[in-house]
Amino acid sequence: xxxxxxxxxxxxxxxxxxxxxxxxxxxxxxxxxxxxxxxxxxxxxxxxxxxxxxxxxxxxxxxxxxxxxxxxxxxxxxxxxxxxxxxxxxxxxxxxxxxxxxxxxxxxxxxxxxxxxxxxxxxxxxxxxxxxxxxxxxxxxxxxxxxxxxxxxxxxxxxxxxxxxxxxxxxxxxxxxxxxxxxxxxxxxxxxxxxxxxxxxxxxxxxxxxxxxxxxxxxxxxxxxxxxxxxxxxxxxxxxxxxxxxxxxxxxxxxxxxxxxxxxxxxxxxxxxxxxxxxxxxxxxxxxxxxxxxxxxxxxxxxxxxxxxxxxxxxxxxxxxxxxxxxxxxxxxxxxxxxxxxxxxxxxxxxxxxxxxxxxxxxxxxxxxxxxxxxxxxxxxxxxxxxxxxxxxxxxxxx
Numbered sequence: 258x259x260x261x262x263x264x265x266x267x268x269x270x271x272x273x274x275x276x277x278x279x280x281x282x283x284x285x286x287x288x289x290x291x292x293x294x295x296x297x298x299x300x301x302x303x304x305x306x307x308x309x310x311x312x313x314x315x316x317x318x319x320x321x322x323x324x325x326x327x328x329x330x331x332x333x334x335x336x337x338x339x340x341x342x343x344x345x346x347x348x349x350x351x352x353x354x355x356x357x358x359x360x361x362x363x364x365x366x367x368x369x370x371x372x373x374x375x376x377x378x379x380x381x382x383x384x385x386x387x388x389x390x391x392x393x394x395x396x397x398x399x400x401x402x403x404x405x406x407x408x409x410x411x412x413x414x415x416x417x418x419x420x421x422x423x424x425x426x427x428x429x430x431x432x433x434x435x436x437x438x439x440x441x442x443x444x445x446x447x448x449x450x451x452x453x454x455x456x457x458x459x460x461x462x463x464x465x466x467x468x469x470x471x472x473x474x475x476x477x478x479x480x481x482x483x484x485x486x487x488x489x490x491x492x493x494x495x496x497x498x499x500x501x502x503x504x505x506x507x508x509x510x511x512x513x514x515x516x517x518x519x520x521x522x523x524x525x526x527x528x529x530x531x532x533x534x535x536x537x538x539x540x541x542x543x544x545x546x547x548x549x550x551x552x553x554x555x556x557x558x559x560x561x562x563x564x565x566x567x568x569x570x571x572x573x574x575x576x577x578x579x580x581x582x583x584x585x586x587x588x589x590x591x592x593x594x595x596x597x598x599x600x601x602x603x604x605x606x607x608x609x610x611x612x613x614x615x616x617x618x619x620x621x622x623x624x625x626x627x628x629x630x631x632x633x634x635x636x637x638x639x640x641x642x643x644x645x646x647x648x649x650x651x652x653x654x655x656x
Contacts, residue, residue, distance in 0.1 A: 386472035442640035443491035447474035492641035604649025
């Protein structure tokens, strides 16, 4: 039962009255005659015990009131009610009170074109499933924002430094150059279908089904976009950024360095070794390879000058396979071996590329378009951006 401020005030007033009675009785006990001492002492002890009870009750009421008023207080109950109402909407199409619960839980209202926001718990579950399914999400940085866009400042260097004597004047240093980069955002959608009969089945886990269906559709679409997307109504992919053969210290910010194999449509072990050492030592500590399965198949047959295979399987439990000592991420969205293909990536992808998720997946229930099936038109905004063009290198199969 909710606690109101007047409840605490009433207990506090009662506590004050009892304390006044306690003081009066105690004064009488001190000044009373020896004959009346025993009677007054009993009254004082009774009042003293009542004071203790009232004081404890007041403290409990104040704590409960503070918990309700605190930002986020009673949040678990609101979130639970929102989730229950949303799943009722999924199963039965009933949205009674869902808009109000959504506004309380997410501080958002129903959009003009219909649909409801997925409860935060389910939204995060979808993101976790996406991370498991998408190779790019497994190795790249990910952030979640509440605004439609995301921008970041990057320090390009330029702050001067040098050596001076102990008493010599300190010359002014140069001003660091800053660049602002912005995530290229797009709206992705999925439209999984289920029969009303299955939704009515109490043993059908509608929550798990919706999460899995949406995550599968999203991961297939966005995984390709994070790698090769052109930035039109979708994220700009890592391989869509400008490339140049020049080194890090002379190449423009935002341009990725690529290394040519020297043979159109082919490469050898030496090209992979060169790619490793083109990357700065600081980036190699967290670097991994990214390539498709058939390219990895070709690499498994390659040997170094001493006749050792450059690919090593992870024999021990929990130990991943490695290529030249670095982990391998298989990504079937990577270009296949062909002339001029950007067939192999090597770098610290967490520093190189950032995936930006806008919190809030929305669902529009459609029982009419594809009868007797019920469609769940699900949308979310997601983007990506190159954050450090020096942290990744590309092997281009060109002469």
